Amino acid sequence: MLTRRLLVLVTVLMGLTLLTAVLSPRPSTRAPAPPPASAPAAADSIVEASFDAADPRTVAVEAADVVRVEVTSDEPATVELVGLDQIETVGPETPAVFDLLADEPGDYVVLLRESGRRAGTLRVTPAAE
Secondary structure, X not given: OXXXXXXXXXXXXXHHHHHHHHHOOOOOXXXXXXXXXXXXXXXXXXXXXXXXXXXXXXXXXXXXXXXXXXXXXXXXXXXXXOOOOEEEEEOOOOOEEEEEEEOOOEEEEEEEOOOOXXXXXXXXXXXXX
């Protein structure tokens, strides 16, 4: 009789444990998203700057612009925005894409590191007020 009561008690406790485990919230396995560095820009306020490694050119943007720089190349390479500490890879099917805030006026070379070739220059001019 005592054994039967212990078995019933253990069964009830296991059932309560199972019920608690099923109903309790699960901890998130995803890392929390980092806070944005600045206010998100509207899609129409992004300035596009495209460069082709085969046809170097200079593209001018204003300081404080949010700039999307896209570099294309017929061969695999590593692209560097010299002076902005930005590095990406590029290939025949995959352009290198940089999203950045142009905050410092100056000329920034778009360089293919392996060959030392210039794909162009990003010129950041002082903002017109």
